[in-house]
Amino acid sequence: LAGLFSVLKPSVVRVGLGMGLDARAIATGFFVSRDGLVVTAGHVVSDLERQGRGSELSIKLASGALVRALIVRIDKARDLALLKAAATIGDEARPLALSDATVAPGAAVIALGMSASQEWVSTSGTVTAVNVSLPEFGSDLIEVRMKIEGGFSGAPVVDPTQRVVGVVAYGRPD
Numbered sequence: 001l002a003g004l005f006s007v008l009k010p011s012v013v014r015v016g017l018g019m020g021l022d023a024r025a026i027a028t029g030f031f032v033s034r035d036g037l038v039v040t041a042g043h044v045v046s047d048l049e050r051q052g053r054g055s056e057l058s059i060k061l062a063s064g065a066l067v068r069a070l071i072v073r074i075d076k077a078r079d080l081a082l083l084k085a086a087a088t089i090g091d092e093a094r095p096l097a098l099s100d101a102t103v104a105p106g107a108a109v110i111a112l113g114m115s116a117s118q119e120w121v122s123t124s125g126t127v128t129a130v131n132v133s134l135p136e137f138g139s140d141l142i143e144v145r146m147k148i149e150g151g152f153s154g155a156p157v158v159d160p161t162q163r164v165v166g167v168v169a170y171g172r173p174d
Helices: 002-011 043-050
Strands: 012-017 024-031 037-041 057-060 066-075 080-085 108-113 121-134 138-146 156-158 164-167
Touching: 002 012, 002 108, 002 156, 012 037, 012 043, 024 043, 037 043, 037 164, 043 066, 043 080, 057 080, 108 138, 138 164
Parallel strands: none
Antiparallel strands: 012 024, 012 057, 024 037, 037 080, 057 066, 066 080, 108 121, 108 156, 121 138, 156 164
């Protein structure tokens, strides 16, 4: 799985609030298309949209460049948000796997995300359950046991074949 981290990194971004040196990191996201569409967790941007601050989002690329991003759509039932970044990406975009690309309990997965103290933190874990339902996030969820930190919301969860099979929504300390 270690080789996947370097393959995944160009598509993973830090989602922030504001531009410049004072930009505050709020989540992780990843490019799902070459033309700048980025997926992140919906809960991290929905409050900003309600406050009229959706135009203050920034995306930090793997190159270190900081670009503006706008909220395109929020799907509260699935806790996903689609952003449009003022940047494009090559073949490194990571589209979400289709429904026929499900994972099974016991499958190895990795995530690459942003923590409060470090950017592009890698972690690995195991799928523990599928078709999980939670009142906050709906159904058809995947439960994964892996160590994550604050800021991982929106990080892609990838299987060994490089398919994005999930998006980090939330974690529990245990």
